[in-house]
Amino acid sequence: xxxxxTTSGIPFDAQGQAEESRRRDLAMQAFxxxxxxxxxxxxxxxxxxGLCAGACHFFVTTGDPKYTPIRKLRPLEQAYHRHVGPxxxxxxxxxxxxxxxxxxxxxxxxLIFDSCTLCGRCTxxxxxxxxxxxxxxxxxxxxxxxxxxxxxxxxxxxxxxxxGSPATPAEDFADIIRETGEERGVAMNIDKERAxxxxxxxxxxxxxxxxxxxxxxxxxxxxGYNWTYHSKGFEASNIGYLNGDIELQEKxxxxxxxxxxxxxxxxxxxxxxxxxxxAARWESARWYGEKVPVRVIHMTEFLDEAVASGKxxxxxxxxxxxxxxxxxxxxxxxxxxxxxxxxxxxGLDLKxxxxxxxxxxxxxxxxxxxxxxxxxxxxxxxFELKRRQVEDANAERFVTACxxxxxxxxxxxxxxxxxxxxxxxxxxxxxxxxx
Amino acid sequence: MxxxxxxxxxxxxxAIAVFLLGTLWRLIGILMLERRRVDAEARPGTxxxxxxxxxxxxxxxxxxxxxxxxxxFSVLNGYVFxxxxxxxxxxxxxxxxxxxxxxxISWPALPSNVVLAVAVITxxxxxxxxxxxxTNPVQxxxxxxxxxxxxAVTFLPVLTGIAAVAHIGGRYETLLAVHIxxxxxxxxxxxxxxxxxxxxxxxxxxxxxxxxxxxxxEV
Ligand code: SF4
Ligand code: SF4
Numbered sequence: 001x002x003x004x005x006t007t008s009g010i011p012f013d014a015q016g017q018a019e020e021s022r023r024r025d026l027a028m029q030a031f032x033x034x035x036x037x038x039x040x041x042x043x044x045x046x047x048x049x050g051l052c053a054g055a056c057h058f059f060v061t062t063g064d065p066k067y068t069p070i071r072k073l074r075p076l077e078q079a080y081h082r083h084v085g086p087x088x089x090x091x092x093x094x095x096x097x098x099x100x101x102x103x104x105x106x107x108x109x110x111l112i113f114d115s116c117t118l119c120g121r122c123t124x125x126x127x128x129x130x131x132x133x134x135x136x137x138x139x140x141x142x143x144x145x146x147x148x149x150x151x152x153x154x155x156x157x158x159x160x161x162x163x164g165s166p167a168t169p170a171e172d173f174a175d176i177i178r179e180t181g182e183e184r185g186v187a188m189n190i191d192k193e194r195a196x197x198x199x200x201x202x203x204x205x206x207x208x209x210x211x212x213x214x215x216x217x218x219x220x221x222x223x224g225y226n227w228t229y230h231s232k233g234f235e236a237s238n239i240g241y242l243n244g245d246i247e248l249q250e251k252x253x254x255x256x257x258x259x260x261x262x263x264x265x266x267x268x269x270x271x272x273x274x275x276x277x278x279a280a281r282w283e284s285a286r287w288y289g290e291k292v293p294v295r296v297i298h299m300t301e302f303l304d305e306a307v308a309s310g311k312x313x314x315x316x317x318x319x320x321x322x323x324x325x326x327x328x329x330x331x332x333x334x335x336x337x338x339x340x341x342x343x344x345x346x347g348l349d350l351k352x353x354x355x356x357x358x359x360x361x362x363x364x365x366x367x368x369x370x371x372x373x374x375x376x377x378x379x380x381x382x383f384e385l386k387r388r389q390v391e392d393a394n395a396e397r398f399v400t401a402c403x404x405x406x407x408x409x410x411x412x413x414x415x416x417x418x419x420x421x422x423x424x425x426x427x428x429x430x431x432x433x434x435x
Numbered sequence: 436m437x438x439x440x441x442x443x444x445x446x447x448x449x450a451i452a453v454f455l456l457g458t459l460w461r462l463i464g465i466l467m468l469e470r471r472r473v474d475a476e477a478r479p480g481t482x483x484x485x486x487x488x489x490x491x492x493x494x495x496x497x498x499x500x501x502x503x504x505x506x507x508f509s510v511l512n513g514y515v516f517x518x519x520x521x522x523x524x525x526x527x528x529x530x531x532x533x534x535x536x537x538x539x540i541s542w543p544a545l546p547s548n549v550v551l552a553v554a555v556i557t558x559x560x561x562x563x564x565x566x567x568x569x570t571n572p573v574q575x576x577x578x579x580x581x582x583x584x585x586x587a588v589t590f591l592p593v594l595t596g597i598a599a600v601a602h603i604g605g606r607y608e609t610l611l612a613v614h615i616x617x618x619x620x621x622x623x624x625x626x627x628x629x630x631x632x633x634x635x636x637x638x639x640x641x642x643x644x645x646x647x648x649x650x651x652x653e654v
Contacts, residue, residue: 041635
């Protein structure tokens, strides 16, 4: 165990044996390396109006001002003003841009990891347009470099490096796919040498959500497409992206995209996972340039297109339903209409939550928070917001398009003995195909 | 008389020089940083970067409905003192004359008593923003020295301007000199602190809007 406590009583984890001063230097170097023009503009623009606080579920549900989004950026801001900004030499000379201390970094671990789901609601609320969520994610690069991330996340990082997935060794993947197909009586494709569609998965689909594996297959088979799962590129829920491990992020991105290219796929379908979409759809350009060699789409976009093309006919459920908008897919990904279109095609009468679409509340577990045990108490507080809105909408079903959101919402439901089941949009589609 | 000459002469010249050079230095310093971000291919139908940035700058003029409740005071009060400052600075006859003497351009002014009333409201609004900063737990926690200095160098010119126009608290020349000196303080502080948001808001709103519009997401 590496769990420790700062002098101000805040728990933190530390990895490796580095001295505190070394950790601080590593974090600073990573902070500084990351800052380019766009984020410098944003780090300069804050007017300290505090409006971002009212958008953050962790502040709203606890009332504790320490969770104010902009405050989470303090180490990054300090690094910027001391080492990068236009007046950095002057500020250093006058001693008005203090050095970040190791103690501060340790203290900020809780703010950068435990109490930020990277949901971006604060970004939407900020009158200066500062993308706070993106800057928190960037802060994680420095924290990772310093060996100052929560142990639970570091464990997933290590496992992914070792296994190629946080859920299972890559060599077991093909077996899981075959077994799931056999169990559920669905024809599966695995490791085909040529295919038009490469289908990828999220870790939960290899453990508790295996139905999603056969459901995706069912839909693609129905469409008559040439598709495959592939042991060399299956893991989409990029742990590096969440942890601030940029090398791992690159590795996981390349595994999927290079495999898609190798098998001649024109489309890579991401699973029902929000962060997978953030990492692969919007950040793979970092390594491939603007034109990523394969089309990257989320399962929800795929379903929307399939329904719109008329190739996928669905039975009508004829019930009312509310939708939880996954933050990375909707607010930060722009996929607002697709899930609603698919719900309509299923004959679901949408009862929107009071805050829906771009302003929807986070499930509380994104950004690795659900995997970070230490964050359970505030995560459950955040869940309360969602639960209230779902109850107020009073629909028969509650649907989402992200496995991580589903896990978080179900954990919340169990904790509060709430009898609402969270449906996966993909599962609803697969269960209602017209033969 | 000497103080007035000093404030109008060397003090103001120095302050304007610091303002111009400092502002340019900061803006160029930021804009010269590497542009490293490579954005993924935009969705079809994405507006041009300029159109996206412009729509983002406009969209952020007013909060989304859902955020309005928690931000109503700050938003409304913010509008009051920003507009109040603009009117007091730009539409007061002696200010218009001063600009004319400096740059040779002029525009119509508002009657002095109207501007005085606006300035009083502006001062009240600025005071309210300070009280909010000191009493609201979030704002108090996140405030830096810059926030208080920036507040002071904005408030003092308004206060001394009111005093000079209303002839309260001393000889007119002295009040005017003090008013100009507070304006100098404003100009000197401007490039170094958050007052720069007067320029930076366009850049920060714009850059975020460009990226979000490429994704088809709201700003
Ligand atoms: S809302 Fe934006 S400008 Fe206001 S304090 Fe938060 S980050 Fe700063
Ligand atoms: S991204 Fe979400 S969780 Fe993180 S600070 Fe912003 S509103 Fe809070």
